[in-house]
Amino acid sequence: xKIFAGNSNQPxxxxxxxxIGIEPGKIMLKAFPDGETxxxxxxxxxxxxxxxxQSSCPPTNHHLxxxxxxxxxxxxxxxxxxxxxxxxxxxxxxxxxDQPRVPISAKLVxxxxxxxxxxxILTMDLHAQQIQGFFDIxxxxxxxxxxxxxxxxxxxxxxxxxxxxxxxxxxxxxAYSEMLNxxxxxxxKRRTSATxxxxxxxxxxxxxxxxxxxxxxxxxxxxxxxxxxxxxxQGAESIRACVSHAILNxxxxxxxxxxxxxxxxxxxxxxxxEIEGLNVTTLSVANLLGEAIQRIHNNSxxxxxxxxKGARTT
Numbered sequence: 001x002k003i004f005a006g007n008s009n010q011p012x013x014x015x016x017x018x019x020i021g022i023e024p025g026k027i028m029l030k031a032f033p034d035g036e037t038x039x040x041x042x043x044x045x046x047x048x049x050x051x052x053x054q055s056s057c058p059p060t061n062h063h064l065x066x067x068x069x070x071x072x073x074x075x076x077x078x079x080x081x082x083x084x085x086x087x088x089x090x091x092x093x094x095x096x097x098d099q100p101r102v103p104i105s106a107k108l109v110x111x112x113x114x115x116x117x118x119x120x121i122l123t124m125d126l127h128a129q130q131i132q133g134f135f136d137i138x139x140x141x142x143x144x145x146x147x148x149x150x151x152x153x154x155x156x157x158x159x160x161x162x163x164x165x166x167x168x169x170x171x172x173x174x175a176y177s178e179m180l181n182x183x184x185x186x187x188x189k190r191r192t193s194a195t196x197x198x199x200x201x202x203x204x205x206x207x208x209x210x211x212x213x214x215x216x217x218x219x220x221x222x223x224x225x226x227x228x229x230x231x232x233x234q235g236a237e238s239i240r241a242c243v244s245h246a247i248l249n250x251x252x253x254x255x256x257x258x259x260x261x262x263x264x265x266x267x268x269x270x271x272x273x274e275i276e277g278l279n280v281t282t283l284s285v286a287n288l289l290g291e292a293i294q295r296i297h298n299n300s301x302x303x304x305x306x307x308x309k310g311a312r313t314t
Contacts, residue, residue, distance in 0.1 A: 001297045002045060003085075006054035006070060008063040009271050012087065013053045015286035020294060025050070029066065037062070039069045046078040049297050051122075053289075056090030056109075057247055057270040064090065064109065068116040075117030083120040083296060084113055087269035087285065088245045092127035093217075095134075110134040122292055124269055124285065125216045125244040140302055142292055144244045144267050145172075147283050149179050151265065152212070152242070159237070161185050161209045165227035169215050176214050176242070183209070187227040207235030213261075217245040221252035225259040232260045245269050246280070253278060 004025035005013030017024045026042035052074065054067040067084065074082050094105035106128070113121065114137055121139045126132070132139045160182040164173035170186055177184040185204025211231045218224055218241075228239045239261050246266035248256070256264060256278055263279045266272075272282070288305065295302045 001049045001051070001293075002043075003051045003053065003293070004041070004070060004074070006052070006063060006066045008055045008057055008066075009053065009087065009268070011271060012055075012268050012284075012286060012289075015268075015284060016053065016290045016293065019286050019290035027070065029070075037066050037069050039066070039073050041070075041073050041077050044077075045074055047080045049081050049083075050074050050079040051083045051085050051293055051297075053085040053087070055086060055088040055270050057088055058249075060090045064112075068112060071113070071116040071118050081119045082117055083122055083293075084118040085122045085289065085293065087124050087267075087289065088217075088247070089123045089126055089131070092131055095128040095131055106131050107134045120296065122289070122296065124289070127216055140292060140296065142285075142288060142302075142305055144269070144283075144285055144288070145175060145179065146305075147267065147285055147288055148242055148244075148265060149176075151281070151283055152180060157210055159209045161204065161206060161211055161236075163187060163204070163206075163211050163213050163227065163231060165213055165215055165223045172216060173214050176212070180212075182212070185211075187230060202230055202234055206231055208237055211236040211239045213239065213241040215241070215243050217247065218243045219247045219249055219252055221248065221255045221259070224261065225255045228259050228261045238262050240265060242266075246272065248272065248275075 002025040003017055004027050007029060028040040028042055030038050052070050054063055056064050071082055091105040091109045120137055121135060124142045125144050126141055132141055160180060162173050162177040162182045163185045164170045165187050174184060185206060188201040213224055213227055224241050231239055240263045241261050242265040244267055247270050253275055265281045267283050267285050269285060292302050292305055
């Protein structure tokens with residue numbers, strides 16, 4: 001087994017290798033003057049079971065192209081099996097035609113991964129679970145909830161309420177409420193643009209409770225911040241947000257700094273610098289991904305990684 005990493009999230013790749021107890025694969029990545037990516041595998045991979053770790057975080061297109069090129073290089077070097085390990089799967093929000101003459105980019109990325117030579121996909125907390133059906137190769141879809149629950153279980157309270165910031169996140173919120181034995185609430189919203197949303201109402205009892213907002217991804221933080229504002233107006237005692245993939249841009253950081261969210265809990269599926277003035281807790285998913293990689297390599301079941309407290313996490 002060998003693990004190679006692109007440039008998107010080298011710290012996570014190093015942590016996974018430390019967890020498994022192997023050295024990262026030797027690879028050279030560089031850019032030509034015109035911006036083209038060049039990759040060279042600097043060790044023998046003939047007949048090897050190879051895993052390539054790359055999150056499609058910003059710059060998204062560059063990291064995706066880098067992943068395709070690495071996979072192609074491994075395929076041409078006669079690797080036996082190539083698994084693309086994508087802790088964050090980009091373009092997942094473009095999973096359907098919701099207006100005329102638009103692409104289904106999540107399906108296009110799936111096609112490109114297979115065309116490049118990937119034999120298997122390992123990913124985490126897809127924005128839409130039906131994306132697994134876009135592939136004609138095996139997909140192992142993990143959840144970050146066990147890692148997050150290990151952090152949250154020490155702060156369980158009888159007055160905790162798990163809140164979905166929109167109807168689409170209800171299934172995830174319900175899973176967290178089951179794990180934490182907490183109440184459940186939903187914020188109704190409508191999107192006004194690609195960067196702005198408007199919260200219009202709430203279903204559930206909020207007054208005097210500790211609210212935990214849960215979502216799979218945030219970038220501009222508009223959904224979280226607006227939901228937090230309406231929770232505060234409804235009398236929530238405290239508000240924390242729990243997000244699997246926090247791909248925060250400058251607008252999202254500024255919104256969170258000026259919001260009533262007391263703590264943002266997220267994972268290291270995407271890298272992020274320290275942000276002054278923002279209380280961010282980053283949990284590592286290296287052990288979870290490392291265990292999944294070992295089980296895939298050994299042709300063992302990964303089903304138990306989908307389960308928590310005897311039931312499926314989502």
